[in-house]
Amino acid sequence: MNILILGGTQFVGRHIVEAFLDSGHKVTVLTRGKSKDELPEAVKHLHGDRNEGAAGLSALEDREWDACVDVSGYTPQQVRASASALQGRVGRYVFVSTVSVYAEPERHPVREDDPLSAPAAEDVTEVSGKTYGPLKVTCENIVHEVYGEHCTVLRPQIVAGPFDHTARYPYWVDRAARGGQVLAPGDGQDSLQIIDARDLARFTVKVVEDGTDGTFNMSGPRISWADFMGVLGVSGPVWVNSKTLETNGLGSRELPVYLSAHGEQGGMMDVDNARAMAAGLTLTDPATTARDTREWSKDADLQYTLTPEREAEILASLGG
Known part of the structure; x- marks a missing residue:
């Protein structure tokens, strides 16, 4: 064709x-x-x-x-x-x-x-x-x-995936690769779906x-943020509730792709894909998406709003 x-x-x-x-x-x-x-x-x-x-x-x-x-x-x-x-x-x-x-x-x-x-x-x-x-x-x-x-x-x-210049999803694979304590939004029970x-x-x-x-x-596989941290290999995420996130000025720019399940946009992480699946949509394992995105992003020189210094400062204030 x-x-x-x-x-x-x-x-x-x-x-x-x-x-x-x-x-x-x-x-x-x-x-x-x-x-x-x-x-x-x-x-x-x-x-x-x-x-x-x-x-x-x-x-x-x-x-x-x-x-x-x-x-x-x-x-x-x-x-x-x-x-x-x-x-x-x-x-x-x-x-x-x-x-x-x-x-x-x-x-x-x-x-x-x-x-x-x-x-x-x-x-x-x-x-x-x-x-x-x-x-x-x-x-x-x-x-x-x-x-x-x-x-x-x-x-x-x-x-999400390789060539993602938006610097949203890649933030998380790059942050996980850097190691150390990771500031994670919510309590781990909110959903991530990309x-x-x-x-x-x-x-x-x-x-x-x-x-x-x-x-x-x-829409893709729907997993919890706790599972997402596991996919990324983050062993000890520091979960930060919505009130503390707001107090520290942490929103969608600093912690991209996170949406509280109970927030005004919560349904955007609960998008039904049954119609597409019936028409032949196939889904990649989240671990494969994370791995392949990181393989690309490690040389992409993407810039993120939440700097390592700012994250460390917030974690220190929380006793993390």
Whole structure:
């Protein structure tokens, strides 16, 4: 099959490109050419910018593909431009959305048919923590409007794995590798649930090959934070409750991917993946994700908000 990837040079997109190649398909990527590109030579490159509307997508003219995978659509203007430009020239439009579309993130568990946030207006272009979910809702609506039954929407949870430049999940594998006492959020009973980027990529290939319509939560194995510390090889985590975390100014930037099970976002670590599993989603063992991420991140020179010095200072104040 001939596959078009909108984006494709970074993290999730890179894994999707490689998964299609591994399955024997031909891949073309459309990028702005501004990000570091280490894709295999077999990938064909086109340059364009959806922010410029139809004029920015002239490279797509007079070309056809069996499917398009939109990894980089964040605003309605971007998705409207590409969905319209490719109408009638791709057999399927796969849109990578997010679990942040759900209106009730405290719900346990979160399922595909749960209420969504109110959609953002199509002229909203600022992507922030407040607008991210509503923008993706509008993007999903555009894809459904243009492609009807010939589209698939994937809603990933936090994605992890090699090439993860977000410095969220890698914080924990790198922190564990440094050794010593590890400041750990909560009491060990909260849940951690991420999706390995390679699992998301393989499922993307499968829905294209199988012609699968529908909307799917992309979530991985759900484990406790105590088990996660065990996966990382942390023998003596120092558990810190929410009140103490707040007192010390420790939030999602300092301790990424942690969400209290009883907090306003608690359901985001309880995302039901039964529909995707029934459609062929396979999951990587958490230990493999941790190992492979660390193998990549040890040379990635990622920068983290919580420094070793600050962590040591807090642990000392706690008597740890």
